[in-house]
Each structure stands twice: as C-alpha cells, then as structure tokens.
Amino acid sequence: xxxxxxxxxxxxxxxxxxxxxxxxxxxxxxxxxxxxxxxxxxxxxxxxxxxxxxxxxxxxxxxxxxxxxxxxxxxxxxxxxxxxxxxxxxxxxxxxxxxxxxxxxxxxxxxxxxxxxxxxxxxxxxxxxxxxxxxxxxxxxxxxxxxxxxxxxxxxxxxxxxxxxxxxxxxxxxxxxxxxxxxxxxxxxxxxxxxxxxxxxxxxxxxxxxxxxxxxxxxxxxxxxxxxxxxxxxxxxxxxxxxxxxxxxxxxxxxxxxxxxxxxxxxxxxxxxxxxxxxxxxxxxxxxxxxxxxxxxxxxxxxxxxxxxxxxxxxxxxxxxxxxxxxxxxxxxxxxxxxxxxxxxxxxxxxxxxxxxxxxxxxxxxxxxxxxxxxxxxxxxxxxxxxxxxxxxxxxxxxxxxxxxxxxxxxxxxxxxxxxxxxxxxxxxxxxxxxxxxxxxxxxxxxxxxxxxxxxxxxxxxxxxxxxxxxxxxxxxxxxxxxxxxxxxxxxxxxxxxxxxxxxxxxxxxxxxxxxxxxxxxxxxxxxxxxxxxxxxxxxxxxxxxxxxxxxxxxxxxxxxxxxxxxxxxxxxxxxxxxxxxxxxxxxxxxxxxxxxxxxxxxxxxxxxxxxxxxxxxxxxxxxxxxxxxxxxxxxxxxxxxxxxxxxxxxxxxxxxxxxxxxxxxxxxxxxxxxxxxxxxxxxxxxxxxxxxxxxxxxxxxxxxxxxxxxxxxxxxxxxxxxxxxxxxxxxxxxxxxxxxxxxxxxxxxxxxx
Amino acid sequence: xxxxxxxxxxxxxxxxxxxxxxxxxxxxxxxxxxxxxxxxxxxxxxxxxxxxxxxxxxxxxxxxxxxxxxxxxxxxxxxxxxxxxxxxxxxxxxxxxxxxxxxxxxxxxxxxxxxxxxxxxxxxxxxxxxxxxxxxxxxxxxxxxxxxxxxxx
Numbered sequence: 001x002x003x004x005x006x007x008x009x010x011x012x013x014x015x016x017x018x019x020x021x022x023x024x025x026x027x028x029x030x031x032x033x034x035x036x037x038x039x040x041x042x043x044x045x046x047x048x049x050x051x052x053x054x055x056x057x058x059x060x061x062x063x064x065x066x067x068x069x070x071x072x073x074x075x076x077x078x079x080x081x082x083x084x085x086x087x088x089x090x091x092x093x094x095x096x097x098x099x100x101x102x103x104x105x106x107x108x109x110x111x112x113x114x115x116x117x118x119x120x121x122x123x124x125x126x127x128x129x130x131x132x133x134x135x136x137x138x139x140x141x142x143x144x145x146x147x148x149x150x151x152x153x154x155x156x157x158x159x160x161x162x163x164x165x166x167x168x169x170x171x172x173x174x175x176x177x178x179x180x181x182x183x184x185x186x187x188x189x190x191x192x193x194x195x196x197x198x199x200x201x202x203x204x205x206x207x208x209x210x211x212x213x214x215x216x217x218x219x220x221x222x223x224x225x226x227x228x229x230x231x232x233x234x235x236x237x238x239x240x241x242x243x244x245x246x247x248x249x250x251x252x253x254x255x256x257x258x259x260x261x262x263x264x265x266x267x268x269x270x271x272x273x274x275x276x277x278x279x280x281x282x283x284x285x286x287x288x289x290x291x292x293x294x295x296x297x298x299x300x301x302x303x304x305x306x307x308x309x310x311x312x313x314x315x316x317x318x319x320x321x322x323x324x325x326x327x328x329x330x331x332x333x334x335x336x337x338x339x340x341x342x343x344x345x346x347x348x349x350x351x352x353x354x355x356x357x358x359x360x361x362x363x364x365x366x367x368x369x370x371x372x373x374x375x376x377x378x379x380x381x382x383x384x385x386x387x388x389x390x391x392x393x394x395x396x397x398x399x400x401x402x403x404x405x406x407x408x409x410x411x412x413x414x415x416x417x418x419x420x421x422x423x424x425x426x427x428x429x430x431x432x433x434x435x436x437x438x439x440x441x442x443x444x445x446x447x448x449x450x451x452x453x454x455x456x457x458x459x460x461x462x463x464x465x466x467x468x469x470x471x472x473x474x475x476x477x478x479x480x481x482x483x484x485x486x487x488x489x490x491x492x493x494x495x496x497x498x499x500x501x502x503x504x505x506x507x508x509x510x511x512x513x514x515x516x517x518x519x520x521x522x523x524x525x526x527x528x529x530x531x532x533x534x535x536x537x538x539x540x541x542x543x544x545x546x547x548x549x550x551x552x553x554x555x556x557x558x559x560x561x562x563x564x565x566x567x568x569x570x571x572x573x574x575x576x577x578x579x580x581x582x583x584x585x586x587x588x589x590x591x592x593x594x595x596x597x598x599x600x601x602x603x604x605x606x607x608x609x610x611x612x613x614x615x616x617x618x619x620x621x622x623x624x625x626x627x628x629x630x631x632x633x634x635x636x637x638x639x640x641x642x643x644x645x646x647x648x649x650x651x652x653x654x655x656x657x658x659x660x661x662x663x664x665x666x667x668x669x670x671x672x673x674x675x676x677x678x679x680x681x682x683x684x685x686x687x688x689x690x691x692x693x694x695x696x697x698x699x700x701x702x703x704x705x706x707x708x709x710x711x712x713x714x715x716x717x718x719x720x721x722x723x724x725x726x727x728x729x730x731x732x733x734x735x736x737x738x739x740x741x742x743x744x745x746x747x748x749x750x751x752x753x754x
Numbered sequence: 755x756x757x758x759x760x761x762x763x764x765x766x767x768x769x770x771x772x773x774x775x776x777x778x779x780x781x782x783x784x785x786x787x788x789x790x791x792x793x794x795x796x797x798x799x800x801x802x803x804x805x806x807x808x809x810x811x812x813x814x815x816x817x818x819x820x821x822x823x824x825x826x827x828x829x830x831x832x833x834x835x836x837x838x839x840x841x842x843x844x845x846x847x848x849x850x851x852x853x854x855x856x857x858x859x860x861x862x863x864x865x866x867x868x869x870x871x872x873x874x875x876x877x878x879x880x881x882x883x884x885x886x887x888x889x890x891x892x893x894x895x896x897x898x899x900x901x902x903x904x905x906x907x
Contacts, residue, residue, distance in 0.1 A: 068852030068887045206848045213853035214841040214860060216788015216828035223787040231782070256771070287782040289774040363792050363800055363854040363886045412790070412854030413886050444793040652848050656892070660851055663888025686797040686884065695879035697890035 044177035046137040047185075048098070048112055049079055049130070056161055056174035058085050061095040063112040064122045065384050066209075067414030068660075069715040070653035071122045073208040075130055077649055081200040082134030082192060085161040085173065092208045097386035097406035108401060117384040117411075118419050118528065119575055120616040120713025123649055127710055135190040137180075144179035145171045195647065195708040204652035209410065221382030221409045222441065224369040229437040230259055232430050233291040235298050236278040236450055238680040240523035241269055242305035243279045251297040252283055257290025261298070262433050264426070269306065272488035275392055275425035277450050277525060282430055288441055307523030308679040312456075315522060315676065316354070319458035319479040322518040323352065328477075329519040330496035336512035341473030345464030349551045351544055352460045354740040355536040356673040357453040360529055361689060364412020365447040370427035371437035376403040377428065378437075382411035384418040392421050393428045415664075416528035420452050448689060449681045452527025453674055455480050455499065457520070457536060461544040464512070465552050471563065473512040476500070476541070481522040483532060495519065499533055501574040505541060505614065508570050509563050509582075524676060530664060531716035534615045538720030539669070539727070539741065542611035546728040547737065556728065557593050557610055561586055576616035576712070584644050584705075585612055588621040591642035591703050596623035605629060606637070607732025611724035617712030618645040619705075622662065622725035624698075628733045632751030634743075636666070636698040636726070641718060643702065646709035654714050659700040661718020667692030669723035670743050757821040762786075762830030772818035777801045779817055780827060788828035788857050792884070799883030802858035802865075803827050809865035828857045831864065840864050843900035851887035859883045863897050872901055 043051040043059060051059040060079050066072035076092045098111030113129050116122075138158060145163035146153040148171065156163050162170045195201075212218040237243065249261040266279035281298055285291035342348055369380040370393070377393045386406045394401045411418060427440035442450075457480025464473030483498035484490040490497075496517040507513060529535060545563070549556040567583025589612040596608055605627050612621035625638040641658045648654050671690045675682045683689045727738040736750045758767045761784065770783060775794075780786045780803070789812060792800030796814040803812045804826040831838045837845070840863050850856045862883050870877055878897050885893070 066852075068850075070851070206845065207850050207853075209853065210845045210848065210850055211837075213850045213856055214837070214844045215832055216786075216857045218853055219787075220790075220854060222791060223781075225782075225785065225787070287778065289771065289778040289782070361886060363790075363798065363852065363884070365791070411852060413852045415886075441791075444795070444798075656848065656851055656889070659891055660888040663890065664886075667888070685795050686793050687795065691884050691886060692888070692890075693884065694881050694890045694893065697888060699891045699894075 044181045046140060046177060046181055047133055049133050050083065050137050052173050052177035054174045054177070056089055056172050057091060058083070058089045058161070058173070059091045059093055061112065062092050063095045063098070063115050064126075065115070065117045065386065065408045065411055065414070066094065067117050067384060067411040067418070069117065069122070069414075069657060070207065070650060071117065073205055074123060074649045074653055075126050076208070077200050077205060078126055078130040079134040081198060082131045083138050084158040087200050087203075087205060089161050094408055094410075096408065097390055099387070099390065099401060101402065115386055117414055118416070120618070120716045123711050123713050124617060131192055132189055135192050136185060139190040140180040140183050140185065141173050141176045143183055144176040147179065148176070201647065201649055202651065205650045206652065218410050220364050220412050221369070221380065222364055222367045222412070224380045224409065224439060226369060226371070226437055226439070229369065229371070229439045230284040230286065230434065231288050231291045232282050232284050232427070232438050232440045233288070233295050233443065234264070234280040234282045234426060234440070234446070235295050235300055236280040236446065237266060237302045238449055239302060239304045240307045240310070240525065240679055241266065242679070243303045244281065245301040245303040247281050247301070248299040249281070251299070252294040255285075255290060255294040255297055257286040258283055258294035259286065260284040260434055261294070262430060264429055267486075271486065273422070273486045273525065274488055275396065275422065276429065277422045284430065284434055284436070284438065291441070292443070304679060310523055310679045311677050312675040315456055315481070315520060316458070318520050322479040322520065323458055323460045323477060327518070328516045330517045332496055332500045332515040332517055333502040333507060334514045335507070338473050338475055338512045338514045341512035342462065342464040345472060346467040347465045347552055348462065349465065349548050350460070350462040351547055351737075351739060352458060353540045353543065354458050355456065355539065356741055357456045357524060357676070358529060358668055358672050359448055359451045359453060359674050359683070359689060360415040360417035361448065361691065362413025362415055362417055365444055366418075366423035366442040367440055368424045368427035369437070369439045370424070370431040372397050372399070372428060372431040375399060376405070378405045379424060379428070380407040380409060381421070381424050382409050382418060383421055383424065384411070384414045384416070385421060389421040389424045392425045396425060396428045397432055415530045416532065417451065419528055444685050448683055448685060452525050454529035454532075454535065455483050455526045456522070456524070457481070457499070459536070459540040461540060463544070463548045465548060469552050469554050469559075471506075471510050471548065474506055474510045475514045475516070477516045477518065479518040479520050481520040481524065481526055483526045483528060485526045500537070501533060503570070503572045503574055503577070503580065504537060506563050509565060523679060530661070531615055531719045534613065534716070534720040538611070538613040538615070539723040542613065542721060542724030543727050543738070546609070546724070546731065550731070555599060557589070557598055560589060560610070560612065572614075576614070580614050581619075584619045585614055588612060588619045588642040588644050588705060591705070592621040592623035592640050595640045595642070595701065595703060596625060596638060598623065605733055607729045607734070609725045609728025609730070609732055611721040611728060613720045615717045615720055618643065618714065618717035620658070620717045620721050622721040624725045624729045626726065626729040626733055628730060628747055628751075630751055632748035634730065634747055638701070639698040640701045640703065642705070643714070643717060644705035644707060645714050645717060646707045646711040648704055648707075649711055651704055654704055655702045657714040658702040658718040661716065662700045662722045663692060663697050665719045665722025666698070666726055669726055669741055670696070673742050757817060759820045759822060760824040762826055768817070770817065773816050776803065776812040776815045776817055776820055776825065780812060786827050786829050790854055790857060792855065792858075797884070798855070798858075799862060800855050800858040802861040802883065804861060804865055807865070807868060809862045828861060831860070838864065839903050840867065840896070840900040843896040843903065847892045847896040847899060849889050849892040849896050851889055855883060855885045856889075859885065859893055863900065867897070867901055873897065
C-alpha cells in the first residue's frame with residue numbers, strides 16, 4: 001500500500017455517507033460513492049433521524065448496531081410508520097455514535113438516544129421515542145402544508161408521504177421538507193397512531209440491506225480499507241493472565257511487508273477487564289498476509305501466570321465438591337420452609353446437570369480500524385456498544401469523547417461478544433503507539449482463544465412432590481463461575497446476580513423454594529452470551545420439570561400448566577420485568593403443544609418434548625419431535641416455536657430471529673463446548689467447535705402470537721427453550737436423560753450400551 | 755516472479771507472494787471485499803469463490819494454484835443491476851441475518867445448481883457452508899426457489 005495520508009474528518013464523513021449505509025471507499029467504488037454524496041446534498045433534515053429529498057426519497061437513520069437481529073430494518077419502520085410514508089420510499093443509513101455536550105454530571109448525552117445491541121432492548125427502548133420522532137416530523141410537514149394552503153393543520157391528513165387537504169389537494173413531503181425544516185418544533189409531543197392505523201408496523205418486511213448483502217457490497221468492519229493504514233495481527237498470550245517472558249522479533253521484521261513490532265501488556269492481575277484481554281506481541285504490516293507471516297516468525301516465550309493448572313476436569317471437581325458441601329455463597333431466594341417441605345414430601349426427585357463454557361464464534365472475527373491523532377480519534381468497528389468503544393478510546397488516549405468519532409459497520413454476528421470492546425482497545429493502543437492508522441484483524445484462532453465465554457456450571461435440582469402430584473418444594477443450587485468476572489461496575493457481593501434471576505420460573509409458584517449460588521473460581525474470561533443465564537437455566541429447569549413429571553407419573557404439559565396456575569401477572573424484578581404474565585407463557589406453551597399434536601402416540605424410537613420460558617420480556621415455547629435409532633442416530637423430525645413478544649414490529653424478521661435462536665440452541669446443545677487445559681482454551685477453530693451445518697438444521701415452524709402489547713425484543717427469546725425441548729424429546733424417544741451438555745456422542749454411547 | 759489468472763473475466767498479473775491465499779489477494783490487493791474471511795482453514799466457506807466454475811474455498815488456495823485459471827467472485831456474478839437468480843431468490847426468501855456468510859452460501863449454491871440444476875433435499879443438505887445465525891431453513895427455500903426460476907444461469 002502507498003503511504004497516502006489518512007483522511008481528514010471531513011473526508012471521513014464524506015466517504016461514510018453512502019446509499020449502502022456503510023463505508024464505501026472512493027478507491028473501491030468511486031462512482032456510487034460520488035452519486036450518494038450528490039443525493040445527500042439536496043436532502044433536508046427533519047429532526048436527527050430523517051432526511052427528505054425533493055424527489056420524495058426519505059432517508060432514515062438507524063441508531064443501533066445491526067448484528068443480524070434486524071434492527072436496521074425494524075427501528076426505521078417505527079419512524080416511517082408515524083412519519084406516514086410508504087416503506088418503498090425509504091432508504092436507511094447507519095448512524096454513527098451520537099454524543100453531545102450536556103450540563104449534567106456526565107457532561108455528555110445521547111444525540112440519537114441510547115445506541116447499543118444487548119439484552120434484547122433495541123425495540124422496547126425505541127418503541128416510544130422513535131415513533132414519537134416520526135410523529136413529530138410528520139406534524140412539521142402538516143404545518144408546512146397548512147401554511148401553504150392557509151388552513152388549519154387539524155383539517156389535514158397524511159398518507160404515504162403526502163399531506164392531503166379535505167378538498168382533495170395533495171402536497172408531497174418532498175415539496176414541503178424545506179418549509180417544514182424552518183418551523184419551530186412544538187414542545188408538546190404529537191399524537192401517535194393507534195395500532196389499527198398501522199400500515200408498516202406489523203407488515204412482513206425484508207432486510208433493508210439484502211441487496212447489498214447478496215452482491216457483496218455490504219460493508220462489515222473487516223471491509224474497512226483506509227489508504228495508509230497498516231494491518232495488525234497480535235500474538236496474544238494463550239494463558240489466562242499470562243505475560244511475556246521474552247520474545248525475539250528479528251525474523252518477523254525480515255518478512256517482506258512487515259513494518260513494526262510492538263508489545264502490549266495484558267490487564268493487571270485481578271484488575272477489572274476494561275481494555276485489551278491479554279498480553280501480546282503485535283505485528284504491523286502492509287497487508288494481512290504479511291502480518292500473519294510476520295506473526296508466525298515471532299519467537300515468544302510466555303510466562304504462564306496464576307491459572308496454568310486450570311482444567312475443565314478441575315472445574316468439574318470444584319463444582320462437585322461445592323454441591324456436596326453445605327456452604328452457600330449467596331442465598332438468592334428462600335421462600336417458605338424448603339427443608340420441611342422436602343421432609344414431608346411423598347416423593348423427592350433430584351438431578352444434577354452440567355452446562356459447559358461456550359464461545360460466541362461470530363462469523364466475522366473481531367477487527368477494528370483506529371486512527372489516533374493529536375486531539376482526535378477515528379474508530380470504525382463492528383461493535384454492539386459504540387458508547388463503550390468511545391469510552392475505552394478516551395481512557396487510552398485522553399482525547400475528549402466529543403472528538404472521538406465512532407462509526408458502526410454492519411456486524412457479522414454479535415451474540416454478546418461485541419458488547420466488549422477489547423479489540424477496539426487493542427487497535428487504539430496500536431495506533432497511538434505507532435502513530436499510524438491501524439486495521440486490527442483477529443484470526444478465527446484468536447477469536448476462539450480470547451473470548452468472553454458463556455459461564456460453566458453444575459446445577460443441582462431437587463423437588464418435593466406430595467401424594468396428589470403437587471410440587472411443594474423446589475431447590476436450585478448452582479455452582480458456576482460468574483459472568484460478572486472482573487467487571488468494573490459490579491461489586492463482589494453481586495456476582496451472583498448474573499447467574500440466578502430470583503424471580504425466574506418457578507419462583508412464586510411453589511410455596512417452598514430456594515435458589516442458591518456457589519462461586520466457582522476460574523481464570524477463564526466470562527461474559528454475556530445470547531440470553532445470558534437463561535441459556536443455561538431454562539435448559540436445566542425445563543429438563544427438570546420434565547423429570548419430575550415422569551418420576552411422578554404426570555403428563556409434562558399438564559404439570560407445567562398446573563405450576564403456572566391461573567393466568568396472572570407476577571412481579572419480576574430483573575431484566576425483562578417488571579411483570580411476568582403466567583397466562584402469556586401458558587398460551588405459547590399450549591400453542592406449541594397443540595401444533596405438534598400433544599398428547600399423541602408416536603412410533604417406537606420417536607418422542608415429543610416441550611419447554612417454555614420467559615426471557616427479557618418475551619414468552620416462548622418449543623415443541624419437538626425426534627427419532628433416535630438403535631445406533632443412537634438422532635433426527636429432529638419436527639420443530640415448532642411459539643412466541644409472544646407483544647406487538648410484532650416486523651413479523652418476517654421476528655420469524656427469522658426465532659429460527660435463529662432455535663438453531664443456535666440446538667447447535668450449542670448438540671455439539672459445542674469450550675474446554676480448558678493447562679490454563680488455556682483447547683479448541684482452536686471450527687473443526688474443534690463444530691457449528692451446526694445445513695444437513696442437521698431442522699425447519700422451524702414459527703407461530704407468532706398476535707398482540708398489541710408494547711413489544712419486547714426478539715434476538716434472545718428463541719434460544720433458551722430449544723435445548724430442553726430437544727432433550728425432553730430425546731428422553732421420550734429413548735429413556736436417556738441428557739444431563740450434561742453438549743449431547744455429542746451420548747446417544748451413540750447409550751445405544752451401544754443397549 | 756509474476757503470475758497471471760482470470761479474475762471476473764479480466765486478466766490480472768500480480769507480483770505478490772505466490773503462497774498468499776487467494777482470499778487475501780482478493781481482499782487486500784484487488785479490493786474485492788465481498789469474499790469474506792471466516793476461519794482460514796477451509797472449514798466455514800465464507801470465502802467461497804469459483805475456480806473454473808466450481809466452488810473453491812479461497813482461504814486455503816494459494817495464488818500459485820490459481821495461475822492460469824479462471825476465478826469468479828461475487829463481484830463478477832451480477833450483471834450491472836441485474837441480479838443472478840440465486841441472489842434474487844436470497845432476497846425473495848429474506849435469507850440474510852448478519853449476512854456475513856451469505857456471499858459464500860450464494861457462491862456455493864450457484865456452483866451446485868450449475869452442476870445439478872434440480873437438486874434433491876439431500877443434494878442441498880450436502881452444502882457445508884456454516885451460518886452462525888442459523889439461516890439454513892431459508893437458505894434451503896431460496897435454493898429451491900432459484901432452481902425453479904432458472905438458477906443455473
């Protein structure tokens with residue numbers, strides 16, 4: 001690459017503003033970038049989200065990161081609905097991080113509202129304010145028309161991008177935008193539509209970027225090519241909390257194209273993980289291949305650090321010892337008198353389950369472009385948290401956050417991995433130290449070895465059942481390594497809060513109930529993985545309900561319905577609350593059961609399994625029918641998912657998310673595990689971490705509950721019940737109860753045993 | 755040492771390291787970024803291109819192995835604004851979620867349909883490109899749609 005100077009801030013903005021909503025470098029596609037800029041030039045901004053061109057083309061800004069959950073389509077739909085335009089008029093552009101000065105204690109506020117992708121919050125957090133933004137802009141256009149016609153705005157209506165006079169005259173938004181933009185917005189919020197007036201919300205709508213994606217023009221982080229930037233790869237210490245003992249870069253520096261080698265420290269031992277995750281040696285080169293070859297030529301001796309003896313076997317042993325003992329780190333809930341209930345029970349059922357570490361493994365490995373200059377920083381990254389990317393860049397460079405430009409590309413999968421900006425920290429650090437714009441690239445091996453893994457744990461469940469089959473006592477004891485590992489914003493006494501949600505099912509439904517957490521020590525870095533806590537706990541709880549039903553001769557559907565009881569609203573104090581509506585959960589469960597024809601006699605070797613769960617404000621149930629042959633070969637014959645997330649914003653996108661969560665849940669339950677040996681991660685790449693392939697992925701029949709309730713998010717709710725429904729179906733087919741994930745060869749082994 | 759091959763219908767000559775995988779040549783040197791890096795070991799298929807018309811994983815294909823051959827990337831698939839039937843089917847079935855693997859899925863599908871214009875479910879299941887978002891059900895629908903609408907073009 002030639003040493004072209006980096007683009008100045010204006011150049012940066014210009015190349016970013018393309019119709020594709022991403023970064024198209026003039027070097028790569030000069031014609032389309034130029035025409036997009038020309039288009040933008042005569043467009044009129046109405047508020048911060050909307051631009052209207054004289055030809056009626058409406059561009060809507062998408063504020064949250066698009067990680068595949070569909071918000072670049074669904075959030076602009078909220079604005080377009082209330083703006084009252086035809087969706088076919090709309091183009092969408094990804095907004096950058098928007099921060100502006102504020103007089104409050106933080107000194108900063110969001111320009112576009114909160115920007116992030118986590119906890120299934122994008123749609124519920126946007127439901128009110130983005131519709132309001134659309135309605136307020138619509139009112140300005142109506143007022144502009146009223147002024148033109150010298151009439152009262154209340155007499156006017158709108159439809160599909162036009163203001164309509166009672167006498168039939170019409171003005172297009174494109175004709176009104178310039179006048180509307182000059183009006184002073186009213187302080188009182190404009191009235192919103194009622195659900196029966198919706199023409200866009202609730203309409204199946206295809207992914208807005210589909211054309212760019214299928215032609216290869218969609219811009220992901222890894223597609224950021226800025227003239228003059230060096231490509232960096234880092235050899236990171238494979239041992240958790242290890243350090244560099246010594247290194248020799250003489251051979252690496254002789255590799256053609258390699259420009260510089262830099263070292264970086266890892267986080268201080270025990271300190272919060274706020275920047276990069278590991279000590280490492282970085283190779284800066286002209287292109288990716290040179291950087292990779294340079295890295296291969298490094299000679300590094302690592303100091304192993306304090307966790308060098310850690311292994312999965314030791315972690316299992318730790319969990320077993322903890323669960324065998326009586327010490328409890330945190331009693332998260334203790335209703336009634338559990339001990340008395342178990343003592344007086346007609347039958348006591350108990351089982352222990354094991355849930356492994358898993359990796360996020362998004363298809364696009366981590367990467368980040370960073371250009372640190374005196375007084376300003378430019379970042380282009382696939383991230384779920386642009387605000388924290390800006391914060392980490394500020395911490396490393398000291399540059400004012402208002403001078404840190406963060407651009408979000410399309411993101412090649414998130415699943416929680418990119419809530420953490422450790423890779424942004426690395427790129428910023430390398431740019432600061434080298435004085436060059438840096439494009440940092442992680443290999444798949446880097447990604448698998450340096451993740452924020454879904455916590456590992458053992459769950460011991462106990463239920464007391466009386467002679468009538470009523471569950472009178474329930475205990476869930478979880479020994480796990482908390483997700484809140486070395487988090488700067490979590491106190492040690494709150495580590496349990498990421499592992500057990502005290503109001504989760506069956507809390508408040510069984511009179512004597514206890515949730516205990518037992519802390520496991522581990523040097524593995526842990527974090528949020530799609531439906532955190534729920535992805536493990538729903539598997540365990542919904543498997544165990546099934547076990548209790550079978551152990552006491554009850555129908556698993558009936559037992560679940562009985563436990564949920566009358567349809568009513570229970571208090572839910574954790575994320576996704578404040579209400580858990582047992583009626584909505586019963587409804588999705590019953591839909592799934594009906595669709596699969598429960599109860600139904602099936603042929604030998606076949607089985608049907610059910611599961612239901614409440615996660616982050618949404619309700620889902622799965623019903624699956626499987627067959628397992630003599631050799632232990634598993635087939636998923638039918639897979640049904642029923643979901644209630646309130647008002648569906650984009651039913652086509654919602655269906656996609658349910659398919660996605662279901663297949664992710666099945667993939668993870670069947671095959672995926674990250675193991676530890678000698679204080680490092682064993683699995684290296686997809687051959688060791690076999691994501692589900694096409695041949696094993698079932699079709700998923702998704703049933704969406706019609707509703708006008710305030711919507712919840714959909715990115716996570718499809719996942720938690722897939723694994724327990726699958727394992728319950730396997731039990732029904734074979735009598736083999738899966739208590740350790742992943743399933744892998746367990747059925748073949750059971751088949752071999754007969 | 756220079757080597758020569760056909761890239762999207764044009765002859766290219768390059769002096770870069772002949773051991774460089776085609777993937778990194780396409781992305782870093784030819785500025786064709788539609789072809790994606792996913793694993794570097796030929797396991798995921800995000801980097802699928804056509805080598806003399808057949809699907810090939812460009813992350814494990816050194817440049818020296820493509821000398822004298824014909825390479826097509828996603829950028830060489832659609833003609834101007836006219837999409838290939840497989841691309842059109844992908845949009846019609848609303849396949850992409852994050853979208854990162856989809857170019858590779860499309861390239862693998864085009865090669866499959868060229869060889870086998872009426873694939874059975876088992877033929878479709880033989881595609882091993884990975885999708886972390888789990889778009890497989892819609893991928894299968896899109897392949898069937900493309901096959902029914904002349905996806906062999």
